[in-house]
Amino acid sequence: MKNKFSKNHLVTFSIVIIAFLLCFILISSGNATRQFKGLLVPIGINIILAVSLNLAVGFLGQLTLGHAGFMSVGAYAGCLFSIQFQDILPMIIRFPLAMIAGGLVASAFGIIIGIPVLRMKGDYLAIVTLAFGEIIRSVITNLKFTGGAAGLKGTPQDTNYIIVFVVIFITLFVLMNLIDSRHGRAIMSIRDNSIAAESIGINITYFKLLTFVIAAFFAGVAGVLYGHNLSILSASTFDYNKSIEILVIVVLGGMGSIRGSIIAAILITALPEMLRGSDKYRMLLYAIILIFMMLLNSSPKFAQFKSKLNYKTLIGIIKSRIKKEA
C-alpha cells in the first residue's frame, strides 16, 4: 500500500509540471510580460535552494546557516569550468557538466564542514555553518583566480527558464524519492528523537553527513545556474543575508514540506518585484516572518487549527454548503 507521503509528492510534482507547461505556453505565445519572464529563473533557483535546505533543516532537524556558502563555491566552480571549456565543449555538454562540477565541489565542502560538526549540538552547528559561510566569502574575495573583489567575468549566459525547470524536476525527483525511502525515514527519525534512533541502530553520523552532502550538492547546482545568469559573479552576493533569505523561505513554507518550500519560494522571490520601493523593509519583513512563524508553530491553538485544516474537513465544509443551497 502506497505511503501517504508518496501521494503528496506526486501531487507536488504534477503541480510543477503543470506550472512548467503554463509558463511554456505563455512565453511561446508571446503573452508573458517582461516582469514575468525575468522572475522565472530567480524563482527557480530559490526553489532549488529552499528544498535542499529543507532537507537539512526540516527533515533532519539541523539548522545550517551557511547554505549560501555552498551556493557560492558551486557557482565559482561551475563558472570557472564553463569559462575554461567554453571554446572546447558545446553548451549542451558543457553546461550540465558545469552544474555537476559545481554540485560536486559544493558537496566536497559539505563533507569538510560536516565531519567536524557531526557530533555538535544544534546551537553550535548553526554558529559553525555561519562561520563557514563568512570565511568562504572572505577567502573567495581575496583569491586572484576567482576575480577577487571585482568579481568573476566572462561566464557564458547559458541559463534559461527551461533548463531551470529541468533542474527543478531532477532535484524534486531525487529529494522526494530519498524522503520516501528507508533512508529518508532514518533522517526524519534523527530529527524526531535521535536517542531512540540510535537505540534502533540508525547511524546518526552517516545520515547527518549524507544530508549535508546532498543539500550542499543542490545548493551548488543552484549556484551554477545563478552564475550563468549574470555577467559578473561576486562573492558578496552569497552572504549571511542570502542564507537567512533561504531559511525564511523554508520556515514560511513549513519545515518538512517540499510543496510549502516551492510556494514560499515563489512568494518571497516575487515579493520585491511587487513591493517596488519598499525594498529596504524586505529584510525587516524576513525577521518578522521568522519570529512570527516560530511563535505561531508553538502555540497550541494553532496546532489545533492546523490539525482540523485538511482536505477532508474542507470537502466536508463544501459538501455542507452545497447541501444548504440545495
Added chain:
Amino acid sequence: MALLEVKNLSITFGGLRAVDNFNINIEKGQLYGLIGPNGAGKTTVFNLLTGVYKPTDGSIILDGKNITGKTPIEISKSGIARTFQNIRLFKNMSVMDNVKLGLHNQNKYSVFAGIFKLPSYSHEEKIMDQKAMELLKVFGLDNELETISSNLPYGKQRKLEIARALATNPKLLLLDEPAAGMNPNETAELMETIKFVRDEFSMTILLIEHDMKLVTGICEEISVLNFGTRLAQGITSVVLNDPKVIIAYLGE
C-alpha cells in the same frame, strides 16, 4: 549458556557509584523482572546494557558475544532492543513509519536504489510493509497505520514503542516500566501481550516495573536493585517474601 551474562557491572558518575557490581544471568526465553525503589539504578542498568553509558567495570555478554562498552548502534545490531521510561516515539511520523524504522537495519537497498526506485527498493519495501503489518496486528494497531504517533492515546503509544523494538528482531527485549500510566485493565492487557510476545517470538524479556501485579503475574525470576547494588535475586515469590526486600521498599 545464559543468553545474557552480566558480571560485576559498575558505573561511577562523579563521586557516585550509581551501579555497583551488578550480576545477572538471564536464560533464553525467560521473563525476568528488575525491580527496586526509585533511584535504585534500574534505568542506569538498561543504559549500560544498551551502550548509552559505558561501564567503568564489569562485562556484558550476549549470546556468547562480549558487548561491553560497545555503541548503541552496535548493540542494537547484536540483538538488544529497548523501550524507554518516557516514551520515545518518532512523534511527527506515522505509526507505520515508526515500525518500519525498526526494520531499517534488516534491509540493504542503497541510497541510490531508493532514489531511483530500483527493484531492490520495491522488493524490500514490500517485505517491510508485510512484516510491519504483522507486528502491528499483534498489538492491535493495524487500523491506525497512518496516524501520527504523537496523536495516539498513551496506551497505544506504549504498544507502538514495543512493536518498534520488536521490529529490530532482537534476541533480548528490554522494557522500561511498560505499564507506567496504565489503568488495571490496560495493565492486564499488557501482561497478556508481553506473554504473547515471549511465546510467539521466542523472545527473552527483561523488564523494569513498579507495578507488582504485573511483576508477580508474568515475571518468573526477578532481581532487586537498591542503591545500585543487587539486594536479592531469584524466583519472584521467594524474593518478594525476603525480609531484606520488604525493608528496602517499606522501611524498617
Added chain:
Amino acid sequence: MSFISQLINGLSIGSIYALIALGYTMVYGIAKMLNFAHGDVIMIGAFSVFTAISSLHMNPMYAVLIGIITCVTLGVLIEKIAYKPLRKASPLTVLITAIGVSFLLQNIVLLIFGSTLKPFPSIMEVDSFKINENFSITGKSIITMVVTFIIMILLTLFINKTKTGRAMLAVSEDRGAAELMGVNVNKTISITFAIGSGLAAIAGVFYASTYGFIGPYSGSMPGIKAFIGAVLGGIGSIPGAMIGGILLGVVESLSKAYISTELSDAIVFAVLIIVLIFKPSGLLGKNRTEKV
C-alpha cells in the same frame, strides 16, 4: 609591537569578549538557549550611547547610563515577547526565533542609521601608562581591563552571596526543583537577561571605543567570538566565560600579529571546532548528559 604589547592588546579585547560571554553563558545556563541576538544588543548599546552623545549632546557618563538602561529594557522585552512563549518548544524553534530577533535588530538599526559606519565619540580620555621606552598601555585598554575586572568580581559576589544570585544558580541547575522551593522562575530569568544585556551595553561602549566605528552589523562578529569564548571556558560556567573570553581575545590578538589578520577569524573558529571535538564541555564546563 612587542609580544607583551600584543598580549596586553589581547587581554584588553579579551576582557570585552568576557563581558559579552557572561551574557551568553548565564542565559544558556538558565534558559538553555543560545541567545543569538545577544551580539546585536551590544551594537544597540553602542548606538544608544552614540545617539545620546551626538544627537542629544549628553554627558558621556549619562550617555553610558542611557545605553545600559536601553539594553536592559531591550533584553527583558525580547525575553518576554520572543523567548518565554517558546520555553517548551524544540531547541531548533528557539534558535530560529533568536536568529529572527538578531536579524530584526540589525535591520532596524540599518533603517534608522543607514549602513555607513559612524565614528564613535571618544569618551575614555585617559593617558597611556608608560612602562618603559619601548611600549605603553593605552588608556582605553587600562579602563577596559580595570572596569571588566571589577565587574567580574562584583558579578561573582552577586551570584554566590545574594539571594537572587543563588536563585539564578538554582534555576540553571534544576528549574523544576527551584520552582518547588519557591523561586520565582520568571523573575529570575528576566533578571538574568537584564544583567547579561546590561553587561552587553558596557561591552558595546568598550568595543566601539577600541575600534572607533560602529555599524548595524558591528555586534555580530564580537558576539560570535564571545560565544566561542564562552564555549571554550565551558558554556554555563561563569568563571569559564571570563577565562574563555580573555583566552580567546589573546588567541585572536596573537594570531593577528604573528600569523595573519585575514586568517585570525578562521583560527578563532578553528579553536571552537577543536574544543567541541576534544572537550565538548569546555575547560570548566560540566558534562551535561541528557536523561535517557
